[in-house]
Amino acid sequence: MKPVVRENAEQQENTNPLVNYQKLRQLEEKHGTSFYIMDASKLRRNYRKIERAFKSRYENFIIGYSYKTNYLPVLCKELSKAGAYAEVVSRLEYDLAVKIGEDPKRIIFNGPFKTQDDIEHALYHGSLLNIDSLYEIDVIKQYCLKNKKKQYKVGLRLNFDVSEDGRSALQEGYEKSRFGLCVQNGVLERTLDELAAIPNIEVAGLHGHFSTKSRSVHAYRQITQKLCRIAKEHITHTLEYIDIGGGIYGELPATFHRETPSFDDYAEAVCAIMNREFEFFEKKPNLILEPGISMVANTFVFFAKVMDVKKVADKKIVLVDGSIHHVKPTMHKNNLPMNIIRKSEQHEEGDETLFDVVGYTCMEKDYLADELKRPLPETGDYIMFENVGAYSIVFHPPFIKERPAIVAVDHETIFTARRKETFKEFFNEDLYVF
Numbered sequence: 118m119k120p121v122v123r124e125n126a127e128q129q130e131n132t133n134p135l136v137n138y139q140k141l142r143q144l145e146e147k148h149g150t151s152f153y154i155m156d157a158s159k160l161r162r163n164y165r166k167i168e169r170a171f172k173s174r175y176e177n178f179i180i181g182y183s184y185k186t187n188y189l190p191v192l193c194k195e196l197s198k199a200g201a202y203a204e205v206v207s208r209l210e211y212d213l214a215v216k217i218g219e220d221p222k223r224i225i226f227n228g229p230f231k232t233q234d235d236i237e238h239a240l241y242h243g244s245l246l247n248i249d250s251l252y253e254i255d256v257i258k259q260y261c262l263k264n265k266k267k268q269y270k271v272g273l274r275l276n277f278d279v280s281e282d283g284r285s286a287l288q289e290g291y292e293k294s295r296f297g298l299c300v301q302n303g304v305l306e307r308t309l310d311e312l313a314a315i316p317n318i319e320v321a322g323l324h325g326h327f328s329t330k331s332r333s334v335h336a337y338r339q340i341t342q343k344l345c346r347i348a349k350e351h352i353t354h355t356l357e358y359i360d361i362g363g364g365i366y367g368e369l370p371a372t373f374h375r376e377t378p379s380f381d382d383y384a385e386a387v388c389a390i391m392n393r394e395f396e397f398f399e400k401k402p403n404l405i406l407e408p409g410i411s412m413v414a415n416t417f418v419f420f421a422k423v424m425d426v427k428k429v430a431d432k433k434i435v436l437v438d439g440s441i442h443h444v445k446p447t448m449h450k451n452n453l454p455m456n457i458i459r460k461s462e463q464h465e466e467g468d469e470t471l472f473d474v475v476g477y478t479c480m481e482k483d484y485l486a487d488e489l490k491r492p493l494p495e496t497g498d499y500i501m502f503e504n505v506g507a508y509s510i511v512f513h514p515p516f517i518k519e520r521p522a523i524v525a526v527d528h529e530t531i532f533t534a535r536r537k538e539t540f541k542e543f544f545n546e547d548l549y550v551f
């Protein structure tokens with residue numbers, strides 16, 4: 118995610134019922150001086166918005182929620198109840214989906230690494246298995262030969278160029294994606310030939326997930342178009358789904374000051390192609406989207422208490438009980454939207470001061486926010502960081518302190534979705550030798 122304003126003049130109005138000093142004090146009693154809050158109704162709203170955008174244009178639409186983005190069990194369960202399939206990229210995530218009650222037939226198993234047991238397990242339970250590399254074919258072949266009486270299905274993740282203005286559109290400037298079966302050099306055809314030689318397997322779908330820099334509508338047009346053409350050319354008779362992966366923009370906070378495509382913009386482009394390509398198909402294939410960030414980013418906030426306000430030369434530094442890992446694990450330089458919840462209200466009217474917010478780790482670069490310009494916080498205030506639902510709780514290292522609690526809010530109901538970790542859990546005696 119790129120240029121975000123350094124600081125926002127217009128702080129956003131808060132509708133969260135917990136954002137008041139007394140409520141936060143109560144939560145602190147129970148959970149300590151830092152914690153996340155998940156907004157369950159916002160999560161359901163995101164789901165419905167994405168679903169409505171696509172389903173109103175193409176009926177056979179499925180959302181596969183990308184577990185790795187945030188696999189808090191209650192969050193996954195909420196999305197499953199709303200109707201989402203589980204999109205997983207490891208056996209760990211697969212087993213979590215089963216544990217929260219997901220039907221294995223509604224699990225999409227992606228990713229570059231699957232063991233023999235993973236593959237056999239997914240085939241046996243009828244999950245949607247998307248092959249990423251040739252090594253998986255050998256396992257599938259052996260399994261199908263051993264179980265000749267049953268019919269199995271797989272999908273293929275494809276690798277082709279996604280470009281913008283003639284240049285690669287991939288994140289970090291990569292020329293080629295490392296994922297999937299290459300269309301250009303014949304690996305796809307070889308895979309199709311090998312699978313065709315196995316009597317009891319059919320190719321039911323094609324998958325294309327690309328992390329592009331711009332997340333542009335244009336990229337999704339290319340992906341959808343390419344998948345449809347290849348599907349019609351090679352697997353018309355067995356085609357059940359076109360899976361265009363994830364990576365779309367969600368609704369960004371106003372403070373990001375960026376014009377990004379809406380769910381309707383993406384849906385309009387993708388569904389127009391689906392409707393055109395499959396106009397004469399009696400049974401139209403499913404369209405699968407695998408949103409991660411766009412589904413969960415705005416459903417989490419992180420609260421950290423101010424422990425000290427210190428001066429170094431003329432620089433003002435606000436120390437909180439939290440670290441950059443909790444709010445921006447990718448350590449980007451842009452400030453998130455945030456709010457200060459002050460213990461004394463008069464303080465809100467103080468002079469604007471330039472300050473940084475730093476964390477409890479021993480890394481020099483542990484800045485949760487840079488160069489904010491507001492009335493200086495005081496010890497005991499809370500700072501709320503917004504938009505921290507994606508790649509935060511799954512992607513921060515067990516560094517220096519235990520993991521904080523996650524509190525879920527659903528309208529009037531408040532419950533603990535994850536307790537604060539304890540010493541005993543952190544240094545689990547079943548794992549470590551003392």
Ligand SMILES: *Cc1c(COP(=O)(O)O)cnc(C)c1O
Binds near residue numbers: 206364
């Ligand atoms: C990570 C991932 C997603 C989700 O991507 P977002 O950018 O979070 O929407 C979807 N599908 C696959 C295969 C992924 O690896």
